Amino acid sequence: MPIHKLLIANRGEIAVRIIRAARTLGIKTVQVHSTADADSLAVEIADEAVEIGPPAASKSYLDVDAILDAARKKDADAVHPGYGFLAENADFADAVEAAGMAFIGPRGETIRRMGDKAAARKAAKEAGVPTVPGSEGLLAGAAAARQVADEIGYPVMIKATAGGGGRGIRIAQNGDELDQLAPQAASEASAAFGDGGLYLEKVIERARHIEVQILGDGKNVIHCFERECSLQRRRQKVWEEAPSPALNEDTREALCTSAVRLASSVGYRGAGTIEYLYDDATGEFYFIEMNTRIQVEHPVTEEITGTDLVAEMIRIAGGAPLSIRQGDLAIDGHAIEVRINAEDPSNNFMPFPGLVSDFRFPGGPGVRFDHMLYPGYQIPPFYDSLLGKLIVKGNSREDAIARLKSALSEFRIDGLKTTAPLFMALASDEQVQASAFHTGWLEPWLEENSARLAQNQGGIAA
Amino acid sequence: MAKQEIRSPLPGTFYRKPAPDQPEFKAPGDNIAKGDVIGLVEVMKSFHEITSEFEGKLIGFLVDNEEPVAPGQVLAEIEN
Structure with missing residues (x-):
């Protein structure tokens, strides 16, 4: 049943992203929000908005009854959970479907099975996917x-x-x-x-984090190649790219088809990501977990494949078969995403929820900025620090890094400290340029380079 | 006897307990030493301890557990 009105059970940049995808499909949008998000960009651009509770996420974005009440009140026929909050809550997926609405994601039972790490590992083994x-x-x-x-x-x-x-x-x-x-x-x-x-x-030492984007309609599953997310701080990804610079064609094919096998074995519906560790020394890859939702870093895949993953997951939830065939997809160029967080990289990444007094965002070919900002926006302190994602694409990885440096040199947000200086330093680092990194690489680098991160926050005028 | 105020240096959410299933850091009437933790402020999913710069007796809290706070807002009062 095609979707007419979609409720977005999330906030921030991903809510904005989902509203945009829905709009291109001719679907009306309802944005739920806490009192702290009444003046958010998502609320402003959605067709309708409903307040569902106080700032604390436990009393708003995690309140299943409040979200379902809002959906009924506004006659929504579908709910998109985004990432985080209720996105991988199987009971929420079941409750949405029980209320007669489409959940934009897999069935509750799939979320339950793949969300249980030991059960997911078993499913991987059964599908012939190597596990650690x-x-x-x-x-x-x-x-x-x-x-x-x-x-x-x-x-x-x-x-x-x-x-x-x-x-x-x-x-x-x-x-x-x-x-x-x-x-x-x-x-x-x-x-x-x-x-x-x-x-x-x-523990696989000096491993890379490589993950495969898959899409399924409950019958067929395709992959949209891989992303590499080895640059992490406290196990949180800060820089993601596609394709992985570490894989040769044979390994890429083996990795991506193993992901399709696993997703097919559970009759997967929607967008999902299968995460692996990749051992440079041996060329072996190992399944670690599956994420049954859209991911923060999905845009790098969109950039190299020309797909709209969020629109595709909405279409699938509306009952449509996959609109893309595996044979239609090829890797075009190289994309990099960096996470612009309201944090001060020169002060141990201290959160900085300030008032956005002014900004300059970069543009030009191959530059995309998915964000939640406008001049005069007061960043609420109650949620995570992600402000937006700067995504660049080039014909090669070298081109993409050149575009990243150019984009960051224009990038400026006044009134805040952000992680932008970290990415200028990383883009200029020889080891990053040579993609000579692994999941344990960034933290010692941060300690050695703390002085460089103190420079250049753009036009800070708090 | 003077009344001293402990203020939040950050915006965020105030917590009087280290975790939901644990006892409160301090209760009204407790004696407070310099450096004692009286609560946490969560800002953007990172937790910061609020310590007392004063010693004395805790009169009470002006912000409830799990309520939003603004920078500079008085969290608790101490008598010394």
Whole structure:
């Protein structure tokens, strides 16, 4: 059933992105918002807006009843959850469908299965997708953990089955550390996620984070190639690019088809991402987890494939088959995204929720800025610090980096500190230019280069 | 006897407990030493401890648990 009116159960730059996609499809939009977001860009550009609660996300963007009430009141026939908040909450997906509306994403049962890390690992194995050496399913206790770890070798990662986004992970260098950390990890996971289930994985040292974008309509699944997101701080991605500079054609083909196999095996519907670790030394890749939602870094894939992933996921939820065939897709050029956060990189990334007094945003060929800003906007302190994503595309990676440097040299937001200076420094770094990095590369680099990050915040006039 | 004010240096959300299932840092009537943590302010998903610059007795809080605060807003009063 085609969608006529879409409710956006999110905020910030992704809400703006979803409204734009809906508008190109001729779909009306309803933006829900907390009292703190009444003057947000998403509320301004949506066709309608409904206030659903106070600033705290637990009382607004995570309040399922308030969101469903707003959807009924406005006669919405679909809900887009964006990323974060309720995007990977299977019960929310079920509740939306039970209310007779389309959930823009997979079925609740798929979210439940792939969101459970141990179950997802099992599904990957069954689909013939390589997984990181580790425990078969959940650990039965501390003695079992020790036995598995002694077999696969140290260091090992202790992971919470209900965790995600880098949370609930501990690393043990040896058996004694494992004995000490495993009980702590279980009680912490139990408190944080309501589920103390743990599993173990071998640590792949100096690995790259590479992920495959997939799209499915419940019958067919295609991939839109991979992204590399190895530049991370505290397990949060800061710089993402597509394609990965580390893969040759054979490895790319093997990686992307393995992702399609896994998504097909669960009858996947919507946009999803299958994350892998890639070991440069051996050329092996290993499944780590699947994200059953649109991701922050989806634009780099859009730029190299000419797709509109958000529009495609809305069409699929409306009952349409995939509008793109695998054979239609090819990699065109190279794209890089950097996350512009309201944080001060020269002061340990201290959040900086200021008033946007003025700005200059870059333009020209191959430059895109997906954001939530306007002059006079007061950044609310209650949510994450992502202001926008600067995306550049070039014919080659070298071209894309040149465009990134040019775009950043024009980029200016007054009244705030942002992470923009970090990306100018990274774009100028020889190792980044040579893509000689891995997931553990950025943090020591930040310590060595803290002085460079103190320079040049553009025209700060707070 | 003088009344001292502890203010929030940041905008965000004020918490009186280190975690939802844990006891409050301090309660009205408690004795406070310099440097004692009286609460947390969450700004953009990062948590900052609010410590007392004063010693004395906690009169009370002017902001409820999990309520929004503005920079410079008085969180608690201390008598010394």
